[in-house]
Amino acid sequence: MGTRTVIPFGPQHPVLPEPVHLDLVMEDEKIVEAIPSLGYVHRGLEKLAAKKDFNDMVFVSERICGICSFIHSMAYSTAIENIMKVEVPERAQYLRVMWAEMSRVHSHLLWLGLAADALGYESLFMHSWRVREKVLDVIEETSGGRVIFGTCKIGGVRRDVDAATLDKTLKMFDDIEVECQEIVHVFAGDPSVHKRVAGVGILSKDDAYALGAVGPVLRASGVTWDARKLGYAAYGKLEWEPVVETGCDVPARVLVRAKEIFQSIGLIRQAIKKMPKGPVEVRVTGNPNGETIMRVEQPRGELVYHIQANGTKNLARFRVRTPTFANIPPLVKMLPGCELADVPIIVLSIDPCISCTER
Amino acid sequence: MSDEQSIELVERSQVSAKAAEFKAGGWRLVQISSVPTLGGQEITYSFDKAYRLQSVRTTVPNADPVLPTITGAYFAAFTYENELQDLVGLKVLGLPLDFKGNFYRKAMNAPLTSSNPDGKAG
Secondary structure, three states: OEEEEEEOOOOEEOOOOOOEEEEEEOOOOOEEEEEEEEEOOOOOHHOOOOOOOOOOEEEHHHHOOOOOHHHHHHHHHHHHHHHHHHOOOOHHHHHHHHHHHHHHHHHHHHHHHHHHHOOOOOOOOOOOOHHHHHHHHHHHHHHOOOOOOEEEEEOEEOOOOHHHHHHHHHHHHHHHHHHHHHHHHHHHHHHHHHHHOOOOOOHHHHHHHHHOOHHHHHOOOOOOOOOOOOOOOOOHHHOOOOOOOOOOHHHHHHHHHHHHHHHHHHHHHEEEEEEEEOOOOOOOOOOEEEEEEEEEEEOOEEEHHHHHHHEEEEEOEEEEHHHHHHEEEEEEEHHHOEEEEHHHEEEEEEEOOOHHOOO | OOOOEEEEEEOOOHHHHHHHHHHHHOOOOEEEEEEEEEOOOEEEEEEEOOOOOEEEEEEEEOOEEEOOOOOOOOOHHHHHHHHHHHHHHHEEEEEOOOOOOOOOOOOOOOOOOOOOOOOOOO
């Protein structure tokens, strides 16, 4: 056994846009143990539920994350609707799918850009983010916001989208799809990328399941599980299958996210084409009384909202378990045995969202 | 496919054995959460198998705020259990990776307990 050294990784590091810390126990250049540390920017948002009206908590939940903001508000609204047994209009359910999948496309493009940057492909990074801007343009056109959509509410959605804008959305995604194919072609086919990351950050199928991995990290290890299959919003009425890869390494996680971009574009097309006419919200009165554990699929994986309501305007408990929180034990498993130089891309491969985790 | 859910109430002393049962049955740990009650905390452990969610709930009184770990069955529970120690003020016995209340940097201890209704640092 060689001499052991502890190297701190984070909380500030070029691949980490947000603060998280790892103590890396090293033997020469090899990692033998990784100890995570969180909580540098914990906001205590769960505590706000005790003071804010449950209707206002839609806005709080949307601000948990700047990438999957809409999905947070949809998860929370659906949880309250389940407790109050609110029947949400069908058109609103399809609009929710459309906006949730737009969030997934721009989140995965953001991640592909960060991955390209970490691998030294600066122009690919800028290309990915340039295409992502086009997705944000569509989001702005349909919702009025680029980061915070502000469209979800308990009982449906706040705004409808007219037929002309939906047609324009379909056309814009035709162009975005072509540009995404060019980007994904580099990630999937470039021998330098493959040589750099093939076999790096291995997480076996058994470990992924046993350690509670979620999202693309779980599916890249060969486990077919996607919360959208629970059928919330209009997902149960659309045709699609989870994207699964069996490589168990960094390239497998890249491929899952890359293929999910096209899957999401397909879901947006289906949602727009199948969207019925009609109202987009129902009036909700009274206070919730009951409990539910709501699960939805964020770009990073399964998001859990545990809501307990007691018949007053304040919730008894507003608990959020984010996908990054669930993917920390799998990350701790991936790192031992790896070279120090591989740590940035392995950490990045779980697509860490510390903003979500520090809710 | 709908999100089928059920909650089973168990004694605190049974939590580790119950978790081992779920593990042996091929269930995935989804989350551990806490809800403050007048006399303590309700701790809920949720597991998934084939899109079915099953939860186990136990009660921890404020007078004796200790809980056994389930990391023997689910190693990944160390994050949730350290969170319980930091935010709820429980002592989880047998944690293999114990941050001793320092998993989160915070201005006050146990902000999510019923004895801290305002959640303000002292």
